[in-house]
Amino acid sequence: MTKNITCVTCPMGCPITVELNDNNEVISVTGNTCKRGEQYAKDEVTHPQRSLATTVRVEGGIHGVVPCKSAGPLPKEKIFECMEAVNAARVNAPVKLGDVLVADVCGTGVNIVATNHCPAK
């Protein structure tokens, strides 16, 4: 089986073809123009991952929310579950860029960290 995907590791957006055998193992990757593309393509067809960028509700800050991201990629199928967990979280101002806002989100081993400062009001 072959799968056609578009590489998203950089703005080039290379069209990549991945060939799989019957055990769903990657036989070949073509169309990529860099090493990272090859790795992305392998990951994407076997266990797709996405990073998540959203916000966490802040109490007592200059803004109502502080932006955050997953410190590493999350399994793609867990994105909405992680959103729910992040939406349920509450943090108090001040928040510093890099602060861990949700540790080990949904048991993925990945932390949700603040991507900006949010001083207290």
Add this chain to the structure above:
Amino acid sequence: MLNYDIVVVGGGPAGMAAALKAKECGVDSILILERAETLGGILEQCIHTGFGLQYFGEELSGPEYADRFIEQVYAEKIEYKTDTMVLEVSQDNKVYAVNKADGLLEIQAKAVILAMGCRERPRGALNIAGTRASGVMSAGTAQKYVNIDGYMPGKKVVILGSGDIGLIMARRMTLEGAKVECVCELMPYSSGLTRNIVQCLDDFNIPLYLSTTVVDIQGKDRVTGVTIAKVDDATRKPIPGTERTIECDTLLLSVGLIPENELTKNVGISLDRVTNGAVVDEYRETDHKGVFACGNVLHVHDLVDFVTQESQIAGEGAAKYVKGECAEKEYITTKGVGAVRYIVPQKVNLNNEGDVKLFFRVGSTFKNATVKVKYNGEELISRKRPRLAPGEMENVVIKNDMLKKFAKDGVIEISVEV
């Protein structure tokens, strides 16, 4: 009256990079004026990741990318004033600005760097028919409500325009629980980055309708629906009979960015009709002595990394200007031909000591095309490109030894051949 060597108008990525580079080049008297409450510019609300791959070699969110520069501005002790709006730049490079704490500021600058960024095209510019109900807003305004204030501007959303902001907001609204019905794009291709189409639309099964526009908006108080229609690719006019109404409470517009050049125009600086930004030389100096421009106020960039690089060039240029180190000016001009819509810089000083990078943008998509650079009709460079797209800025480098062979008033042309 205050006096500074360099006043930078705008404390976004462009203004900060320009100021930091000028400082590095030995100018100490620098003031950044920023109209928002904080430095960082529009990056503050661009909380998605994907910034910095080119410049830092890592994937940062907008606020993180901005923060790296904000920290440097602090560390270098570069002066800045936030919540400060520049009202006017005068003929003799005096900057008039206003804020709550200082009142009206009058600042004499030796050099001015314009880094005001751009604004979104509003609905009016499109003349979309229909009602004036609440629920029609630019994608950037919605982004601010969601990412900074933490409020939902809508629940059932149609997005017009598949530029990057439109795509990013499709994902963002979806993650926050809204239903994005579709993204419509007037052109037969998306002007957004491919990775954004994949990650923001395909991942969430949001349809992208190309060659499609919104022809009517319904709803008395709040939007209740929009009518979309296919457009003829030749005329860009809606095709009668293809209309279909989609129920929604919100229409987000991501229909283009316009450099904010009101200050520039008031100084009398020449603008490029294609970029809507100033005409500049390789140091991004405008035709008004000592006034430089960089970032999205000069031309709309797709990657902030390029904004940073361009602004460093402007910062260096402004520093040279202040220190009286500018080479004598003998210009050749640059000219985009055919599919090459524009080139920045529009002119190059032959007496420049270094290589010059020419940035350009094409008007349609190409596969396996050749970029050709000609000087007065003679071919200088020929480079194969697997892919060229309107959404992705390209560049070619003119080596200094090449430049030295040119003569004043010559023309460098860039074209694309298939």
Add this chain to the structure above:
Amino acid sequence: MIYDVAVVGAGVIGSLTARELSRYNIKVALVEKCNDMAMGTSKANSAIVHAGFDAKPGTLKAKLNVEGTALMPSLCETLHVPFKPVGSLVVAFSDEEMDTVKELLDRGNANNVPGLEIYDKAKLKAEEPSISDEAKGALWAPSAGIVCPYELTIAAAENAVINGTEFIRNFEVKAIDFDGEVFTISNGTDTIKAKYIINAAGVYCDEIAALIGDNSIHTTPRKGEYMLCDKSIGSLAKHTIFQCPSKMGKGILVTPTVDGNLLLGPSALDIEDKEDVTTTADTLAEILEIAKKSVPVLTTREVITSFAGLRAHCDKDDFIIEKSEKNAQFINVAGIESPGLSSAPAIALYVKDIVMAEIKAEEKADFNPTREEPVRFRHMSNEERKALIEKNPAYGRIICRCETITEGEIIDAIKAPAGARDVDGVKRRTRAGMGRCQGGFCGSKVVELLAQELGVEINEITKFGGNSKILYERTK
């Protein structure tokens, strides 16, 4: 509490009438169905003060237009409303149209319009350089001008309020009872009692009159669509440029506005729905085509917004300003289509005379005819700005970048007597959001300031009242 007079409809007619009545020792209510004044025809029209040569001599329109236009400059000065005496041109593109222009001159003279003059092609081109080369000549009317119609309405209502008028918003009149002396006006849940009613409900005049059994009025909404262009081409028209009139109105005009923009329109289409202020792509395209006949260099490139308004056209081709046949305490002010804005100052006096002939009250000794001049930062010198910010730092924070509108001005607009309650209300009072970005940057800041000053959450703020909310709940 029983009001002496309830004015139904806070458009330019109702608001100016309420202001005239507020000169007397009587209790006046200005009743409006929307969240703000100037929400109907008064906010979406050509903003022209007509010289008065259009109306048939002897009609109420002819009389009140010339009188109203004469009153307008001083009224605008007193209320600090922008008015510019730019004059108007009716341009002819053929010999037949030159004949029409001459007829208009004769009619204007019969109506006592001052200063009318026929321009030949050379004179026209000299006075209006961007006019088409196809133009043969024009009628020049120096007494014509341009005004900000919603600001006039808002100023009149505010002035009425500081002189004791009560402004009652969001009160849609659904029923009117009369007990022989006093009317009881109901919106379905609340009531207002008044001895006299002035029906200034614009396109709804017929429906309001019908509530007391007066079916003599029939109003047809006649839709007019407009396009507003950026200030960068505002100087393309020095005067209001009309084409020759037809049965449906005065045709497509090209005019400067008091704020320096350029306005094109209106179309004219009789419709059924009194709320239908939609614009249509075809009509907008048509407007541009016709406008280009006058000023050929126009393009869509500079259009920043489009809008539509409804003229309250009545079958009788004149203003109807009289006591209702059904009830002498109910005064209809109906069919106020063009030149309604121009006539408004005179209509207000005319209505006041009808009412005060019945009520017989003294004039107030302390009537204050002036509205305090709003701060307009953008028009100030740098010295004035310096002094202003020293007094109140809120004037040092620019909220609307395109129009240079400060936080102080927006707070003033909200705190004003009968002040702004929604985003469009702030926009009409201050121009915040009216510039080239159309509120893209400042919209959210205006929402914040409204929430702060009104003491509510930002998701309770509306665009123009009712269900026009801008935000839903918090994201989390």
